Amino acid sequence: MTSPPSFEKFALCCAVLLPPSAGCRAPTDGRPFAGTAADGSSGGSGNALDSSSSGSAATTSAGVESGESSTSHGIDAGSSSGGGPSVTAIDLHDVVLHDNPPELADWPITTTLTRVEFRVDGGTDGNGGVFVEFDKKDGDGRWPDIVPPGWDGPLYYTLGLVENIGGQWHASAAMQYWYGLDVNGGNVGADGQVAMNWYYDARWGEMAGHQPAQGESIGVFIVAGNLRGVLDGSQSPVQERSDVVVVPFPGPEGATHEF
Numbered sequence: 175m176t177s178p179p180s181f182e183k184f185a186l187c188c189a190v191l192l193p194p195s196a197g198c199r200a201p202t203d204g205r206p207f208a209g210t211a212a213d214g215s216s217g218g219s220g221n222a223l224d225s226s227s228s229g230s231a232a233t234t235s236a237g238v239e240s241g242e243s244s245t246s247h248g249i250d251a252g253s254s255s256g257g258g259p260s261v262t263a264i265d266l267h268d269v270v271l272h273d274n275p276p277e278l279a280d281w282p283i284t285t286t287l288t289r290v291e292f293r294v295d296g297g298t299d300g301n302g303g304v305f306v307e308f309d310k311k312d313g314d315g316r317w318p319d320i321v322p323p324g325w326d327g328p329l330y331y332t333l334g335l336v337e338n339i340g341g342q343w344h345a346s347a348a349m350q351y352w353y354g355l356d357v358n359g360g361n362v363g364a365d366g367q368v369a370m371n372w373y374y375d376a377r378w379g380e381m382a383g384h385q386p387a388q389g390e391s392i393g394v395f396i397v398a399g400n401l402r403g404v405l406d407g408s409q410s411p412v413q414e415r416s417d418v419v420v421v422p423f424p425g426p427e428g429a430t431h432e433f
Contacts, residue, residue, distance in 0.1 A: 264336050264393040264418045269343040272378045274334070275407040278347075278397065284414040285310040285317075287433060290394050290421060294361045294428040302428065303357035304333060304349065306396060308416055317398040318411045319353060328352055329409075332401040333359070335368065336393030336418060339380045345393065346378050347401040363388060364426040377403065386423040393418040 266279035275281075285308045293302035310316050319328030334347030349359045349372065360367045369385035376382055386392050395418040399410030407413050421431045 261391045261420050263420055264343060266336075266345065266395075266415075266418060269336055269345045270379070272344060272346040272373075272381055273403050273405070274345075274347055274397075274401050275405055275410075277407070278401070278415065281397070281407075281410075281413050281415045283417050284412075285396075285416045287394065287396070287416050287419045289430070289432050290419060291430045292362055292424040292428045293357055294364070294426065302361045303359040304362065304394070305357050306333065306394070308396065316353075317414065320399040320409050320411050322400045322404075322409055329400045330355075331396045331398055333394070333396050334401075335372070335386075336395070337381060337384060337386055338391065339384055342380075343393075344379065344381045345395075346373060346381060347395065347397045348372060348378070350400060350402055361426060361428065363424040363428065388423055388425040390423045391420055392423045393420055395419070 269279070271278055287306055287308050289305075289307035291305040293305055295302050317331060319330055321328045329350050330353040331351050332347040333349040333351060334345055336343055336345040338344075351358055360371060362368050362372075366385045369383045373381040373384065395416050397410060397415040398412050401407075401410060404410075419431070419433055422429070
């Protein structure tokens with residue numbers, strides 16, 4: 175991990191959410207953490223450095239995006255238990271992107287997600303979050319860090335969800351992770367967490383205020399660097415991304431998926 179950034183600038187968020195050794199980074203849109211509610215109250219996002227507690231109820235296999243061809247998404251006409259379409263993979267070329275570079279779908283897929291956990295507990299505030307494993311996560315070949323303007327420390331990658339809203343796929347990479355931050359975003363299956371604390375205003379278009387239903391097919395992906403509100407891709411040092419894996423949206427008990 176990098177050394178902690180200035181404590182004085184973000185003393186309040188550090189005192190509330192993080193131990194003194196963990197440090198804070200300020201998001202580019204001015205919110206103390208991505209999991210803080212739109213009115214400024216704590217949304218229990220689960221920003222955490224602790225990856226020891228999975229907080230999950232089930233382990234399954236799920237679909238993945240295969241390559242970059244727009245014909246590879248494999249959308250099934252059937253329905254999932256959450257009422258959305260049943261899918262085997264999602265191609266970002268078929269998706270409406272929000273608050274991200276419009277050419278993101280064309281960025282090369284240079285890493286694959288091998289595990290996604292929706293954690294219900296653990297972390298510094300005990301509220302869980304989304305944990306991912308991918309083959310470039312550690313080691314000499316990992317993505318480079320980027321220090322966004324106004325931040326005191328670097329970011330590593332941005333995690334996004336793909337949601338089906340009214341028959342159209344929408345996506346945004348908005349949840350920011352730095353190297354060593356393994357869990358972020360809170361228990362997504364509980365209490366409208368995604369609607370209130372992930373995509374909560376007009377920047378995210380149709381995604382704003384939308385909470386996927388339990389069992390509904392969603393996509394999960396990551397992108398190198400910081401993509402939250404950076405439409406020109408300038409804060410992604412390599413402009414690379416992962417595949418999109420397809421999983422059922424969890425309930426409040428969480429879930430684990432391996433690929």
